[in-house]
Amino acid sequence: MTEKSFQRLLSKPPAFSRYLGQDGVVLGSLGILELNILGFPFPGWGTAETCSRSAQVVLPALHQLNGIKWNFEAEMCKLNSLHRRFLLERMQITYAMAARNEGCHVLVNDKQDTEAYINDEETLLLLKFFPGTEKSMGKAEKEIEERREELCKLLPVARLPRYGFLASYPGKAGTGIWFSFLVRLPGCTLLRLMRLVEKQLARENASLQPVFPRGNGEYAGLYWLHAPALSAGTAGIEAKRQVYHMLKAMSRQEIEVRQSLISKRECNRFIRKILVNDLNKVEKGGATSFNNALRIISELQLGLELGLLTTTLPRTEARNCFTTAYMDLAPTALEIQHGLTNVRKRRIARGVYLHSMLSEKMGLKTNFTNMTL
Amino acid sequence: MKPCDICGKPASIFLTQIKGGKLKELALCKQCAKEKGFFDPHKLSLAENAIPSELSGDVEKFIRQMLDAVMPEGIMEPEMDEKIPDMLTKCPTCHYTLGQFRDTGLLGCPDCYKVFGAEIDPTGEGQDADDEHDAEIKPDSIDPPTLERGRLELLLQKAVIEENYEEAARLRDLIKKIPET
Numbered sequence: 001m002t003e004k005s006f007q008r009l010l011s012k013p014p015a016f017s018r019y020l021g022q023d024g025v026v027l028g029s030l031g032i033l034e035l036n037i038l039g040f041p042f043p044g045w046g047t048a049e050t051c052s053r054s055a056q057v058v059l060p061a062l063h064q065l066n067g068i069k070w071n072f073e074a075e076m077c078k079l080n081s082l083h084r085r086f087l088l089e090r091m092q093i094t095y096a097m098a099a100r101n102e103g104c105h106v107l108v109n110d111k112q113d114t115e116a117y118i119n120d121e122e123t124l125l126l127l128k129f130f131p132g133t134e135k136s137m138g139k140a141e142k143e144i145e146e147r148r149e150e151l152c153k154l155l156p157v158a159r160l161p162r163y164g165f166l167a168s169y170p171g172k173a174g175t176g177i178w179f180s181f182l183v184r185l186p187g188c189t190l191l192r193l194m195r196l197v198e199k200q201l202a203r204e205n206a207s208l209q210p211v212f213p214r215g216n217g218e219y220a221g222l223y224w225l226h227a228p229a230l231s232a233g234t235a236g237i238e239a240k241r242q243v244y245h246m247l248k249a250m251s252r253q254e255i256e257v258r259q260s261l262i263s264k265r266e267c268n269r270f271i272r273k274i275l276v277n278d279l280n281k282v283e284k285g286g287a288t289s290f291n292n293a294l295r296i297i298s299e300l301q302l303g304l305e306l307g308l309l310t311t312t313l314p315r316t317e318a319r320n321c322f323t324t325a326y327m328d329l330a331p332t333a334l335e336i337q338h339g340l341t342n343v344r345k346r347r348i349a350r351g352v353y354l355h356s357m358l359s360e361k362m363g364l365k366t367n368f369t370n371m372t373l
Numbered sequence: 374m375k376p377c378d379i380c381g382k383p384a385s386i387f388l389t390q391i392k393g394g395k396l397k398e399l400a401l402c403k404q405c406a407k408e409k410g411f412f413d414p415h416k417l418s419l420a421e422n423a424i425p426s427e428l429s430g431d432v433e434k435f436i437r438q439m440l441d442a443v444m445p446e447g448i449m450e451p452e453m454d455e456k457i458p459d460m461l462t463k464c465p466t467c468h469y470t471l472g473q474f475r476d477t478g479l480l481g482c483p484d485c486y487k488v489f490g491a492e493i494d495p496t497g498e499g500q501d502a503d504d505e506h507d508a509e510i511k512p513d514s515i516d517p518p519t520l521e522r523g524r525l526e527l528l529l530q531k532a533v534i535e536e537n538y539e540e541a542a543r544l545r546d547l548i549k550k551i552p553e554t
Binding site: 036038042162163166169170173 | 480487
């Protein structure tokens with residue numbers, strides 16, 4: 001990997017992050033295709049030698065895929081700790097991948113919406129982000145299936161009719177496709193309802209992972225919802241229906257919670273108090289941690305969405321400001337882009353950033369006079 | 374209940390070996406098995422792990438020593454090349470063991486699906502799909518000896534489940550004759 005290719009990666013934010021400032025609950029879906037290759041052990045048990053050999057088989061096939069231009073390509077052993085942390089922060093590698101070395105590659109395309117991992121948990125993982133609500137899932141699945149067929153022509157993919165596409169964990173064998181959804185649940189997060197939501201999802205074999213996993217990253221109210229892997233045949237159709245209903249139910253719940261923040265007296269008092277506190281902090285521009293910054297941005301975004309705050313900017317531009325803020329304030333981003341290696345300096349920089357972005361540029365102010373209560 | 378071949382107490386662990394098409398058994402009580410290093414009678418791989426350090430890495434030698442300790446000379450002469458337990462619990466491609474699969478829930482390589490088919494899919498439907506599998510996998514991606522070996526391995530697995538040890542031994546010999554790919 002050259003520093004030049006890393007700079008190309010820096011020039012654009014990852015596709016999913018461009019939608020973090022959007023209103024709504026389901027912001028997009030990440031289609032994941034997992035494939036293994038005949039004749040090679042699953043990467044978890046493979047040696048550096050077997051991983052390198054399988055990578056030599058998979059890499060040419062990835063370069064032959066139609067319509068994908070890989071902009072960044074690196075073997076994990078060529079990335080230093082800072083690069084790994086940076087990619088991890090942008091969700092462009094997994095934790096398992098961050099710990100790997102020889103024979104493990106990461107590839108990112110020019111639009112930064114498609115990534116490929118070689119020798120992560122499976123020999124090949126192809127991920128593509130699709131913006132939009134749960135309705136876009138059908139289109140996403142079709143596209144991932146087409147990629148799968150393309151790869152099957154290029155590679156000796158491990159597959160048995162009884163199990164479908166084989167995975168290191170037999171429960172995941174099937175279509176080789178599964179989805180994660182980018183969801184925004186600031187209402188449930190604010191009212192401390194996340195444990196309840198997680199329990200409900202666990203019953204459906206789904207799980208939540210905060211988008212910003214450092215410390216109390218859940219304060220941002222942004223999560224990846226990992227749906228169960230899609231099985232083949234009729235069971236797969238039923239599984240898709242379940243995922244769709246699960247997303248619908250979760251969206252309905254979050255919207256009800258948000259409405260209660262307006263309509264219920266106690267909830268309304270609670271959020272008003274929080275918004276006033278947040279605006280004071282932003283106004284003062286004091287030093288702040290990444291977790292606190294995430295919480296403030298998320299709460300102010302919710303306040304604006306509920307009409308409890310006003311801004312001088314048009315709505316679309318205001319959303320873009322929130323989107324940028326989420327990614328710009330992350331520790332490794334500040335370290336790489338602004339050379340801030342010191343924790344204290346990064347905290348100060350965040351305070352200054354929040355003040356200039358939210359207070360000066362967006363002109364956020366309370367709008368409590370319109371309240372019905 | 375069968376008595377322990379060492380101390381005479383009721384036995385709960387049984388070692389089975391086929392020699393010359395004849396079945397021979399060794400019965401041990403829990404106490405004696407523990408002293409000899411077998412902690413889990415259901416998982417051979419765990420038992421392998423539990424073998425005392427002086428015997429580590431050589432299951433056959435360990436079994437031979439145990440047998441020598443309890444059997445009068447000449448009654449039983451275990452042959453080192455009869456690796457039935459290994460054959461049944463290890464993937465021939467990646468050497469991943471059934472015990473590892475049970476411990477982790479993960480498999481070692483695509484071939485493990487064929488070797489541990491009965492464990493992954495206890496209904497046995499996976500084994501029935503053998504012919505279908507042969508037909509669907511791209512012919513140029515896998516060579517005929519590998520297909521034959523996979524088919525025989527499944528039959529071997531089935532024979533062991535049915536405790537048809539003579540058939541299992543016959544299939545094992547056939548597998549040995551297929552050249553390694």
